[in-house]
Amino acid sequence: MRLVRAELGQLLRDARLRWIGAVLVVLLSVALVGAWRQAVRDADDVQRITQAERGRWLGQDAKTPHSADHYGLWVFKPSAPLAILDPGVEPYTGRMVRIEAHLFNDAVFRAVQDANPLARAGLGSVADIVQLIVPLFAILLGFSAFAADRERGTLRLALGNGAAPGRLFTARLAALLSALALVVGLPLLVLGGLAAASLDAPGWEVWPRLVPWVAVQLAYAAAFLILAMTLSLTARTARAALAASLLAWVLLCVAAPRLATVGVEAAAPALSYRDTRARIDDAVRGHRTAEASDERAKAILARYGVTAPDALPVDLRGLLSSENEQHNFAVFDAAFGAFFDSLLRQERAYAWAGLLSPRIALQALSATLAGTDFPQHVRFVWAAEHYRRGISERMNRAIIDNPQGGERRYTAGHDLWETVPPFDYVPMPLAGATFAVPFAILAAWLAVLGGAAALAIRRLKP
Numbered sequence: 001m002r003l004v005r006a007e008l009g010q011l012l013r014d015a016r017l018r019w020i021g022a023v024l025v026v027l028l029s030v031a032l033v034g035a036w037r038q039a040v041r042d043a044d045d046v047q048r049i050t051q052a053e054r055g056r057w058l059g060q061d062a063k064t065p066h067s068a069d070h071y072g073l074w075v076f077k078p079s080a081p082l083a084i085l086d087p088g089v090e091p092y093t094g095r096m097v098r099i100e101a102h103l104f105n106d107a108v109f110r111a112v113q114d115a116n117p118l119a120r121a122g123l124g125s126v127a128d129i130v131q132l133i134v135p136l137f138a139i140l141l142g143f144s145a146f147a148a149d150r151e152r153g154t155l156r157l158a159l160g161n162g163a164a165p166g167r168l169f170t171a172r173l174a175a176l177l178s179a180l181a182l183v184v185g186l187p188l189l190v191l192g193g194l195a196a197a198s199l200d201a202p203g204w205e206v207w208p209r210l211v212p213w214v215a216v217q218l219a220y221a222a223a224f225l226i227l228a229m230t231l232s233l234t235a236r237t238a239r240a241a242l243a244a245s246l247l248a249w250v251l252l253c254v255a256a257p258r259l260a261t262v263g264v265e266a267a268a269p270a271l272s273y274r275d276t277r278a279r280i281d282d283a284v285r286g287h288r289t290a291e292a293s294d295e296r297a298k299a300i301l302a303r304y305g306v307t308a309p310d311a312l313p314v315d316l317r318g319l320l321s322s323e324n325e326q327h328n329f330a331v332f333d334a335a336f337g338a339f340f341d342s343l344l345r346q347e348r349a350y351a352w353a354g355l356l357s358p359r360i361a362l363q364a365l366s367a368t369l370a371g372t373d374f375p376q377h378v379r380f381v382w383a384a385e386h387y388r389r390g391i392s393e394r395m396n397r398a399i400i401d402n403p404q405g406g407e408r409r410y411t412a413g414h415d416l417w418e419t420v421p422p423f424d425y426v427p428m429p430l431a432g433a434t435f436a437v438p439f440a441i442l443a444a445w446l447a448v449l450g451g452a453a454a455l456a457i458r459r460l461k462p
Helices: 002-012 015-058 064-073 124-140 147-152 154-160 165-198 203-234 240-267 273-287 292-302 317-354 358-370 376-401 436-458
Strands: 073-076 096-099
Touching: 015 073, 015 124, 015 165, 064 124, 064 376, 096 376, 124 165, 124 203, 124 240, 124 292, 124 317, 124 358, 147 240, 154 292, 165 203, 165 436, 203 240, 203 436, 240 317, 240 358, 273 317, 292 317, 317 358, 317 376, 317 436
Parallel strands: none
Antiparallel strands: 073 096
16 A cells, blocks of 8 residues: 555656646546537427427317327437437437327437537547547556666666565556546546536436446546556567557557447448338338228228218228228338347447457447437337327327218317327436446456456566
């Protein structure tokens, strides 16, 4: 413990730590403030438009329930509180869906369409900075841990005075990890907590995600710190240790994620969205022909034992519309279910690609902990679709239960519109998220690097 305090005291006097800490806090603050301002604007817009949509739905004129079903409304996915730290897929997948009869609409309002130049460069979020810049800072802190002492001759002196290489490495690692926690972990915890709290997010929702999120960022930084210190143990000079560490950073943080993306596309290709839509259109169009509708009408009349629609105790048009929707529901479930499953398979394959780089493992783990991963988006899409189906079924039931006969149409009003509840989306809780694979892979990276460091310590030569 005394050795750790001595190493930490020496490190705190190092100007590099002060400069690294200052630059990093500035970068994190700038990215976080920008994300926070956008989150505040988006939350205000969502609340205002949601209220306006609810008022528009309740205030519509009297009309047939089917016309009201086409009248439709917009629903919104609330942004996860930790999206200000790691937006995950949210900028690319859309946050609002148009609810209307017969149609399974896409989510729109993709924030990436309005991205600033910094975001397009890959440094638009706190998570981007942690994944790309923090490893560089860890390397700058760790590359000279032993190589510089070897050049000065002080390493030979320390070992000659009986200092155990393992204890010396452990003390310096503990001191440097403390420094990383101070300049990375503490700002993330404080700034992230304050920003999330300012968005009126409940603490029980924020902190159980924020604390492990910060912890995995520190574990990721620790991996590069151990890597740099291990190379410092084996390199003859500090310059050689720095060059080797920077090469490792390029391979692990820049090259590997791109190679992994190409590999996953080849190994687990996703279904084509255009082909999926085409199959849906063909299935829906074939079911809506006049001949098919006549056959279904005859089957309904036979089911009730009557020969004319006016003799039915229910409305034939409502029944036909309801059966048509049930057919469409099955088509959507099969087609979009397969499409989303193919994308989720890609997500799982990419998580396994974390074996190539700790950055890949962190990307999957970070978005899951933040609640901004792709499974969350799929959950929202299906929640919006089930809400749409509930409206369609309610409108069709109102028609079915109010037969008019002849060409007359049942007209509904505010009492029916009010029976439709507001859209209430509940995100997937952290307990339901799947992050075992990226967590295990990140832990494996730490274990392998730790083993490499132990081997280098055993072979240490001053």
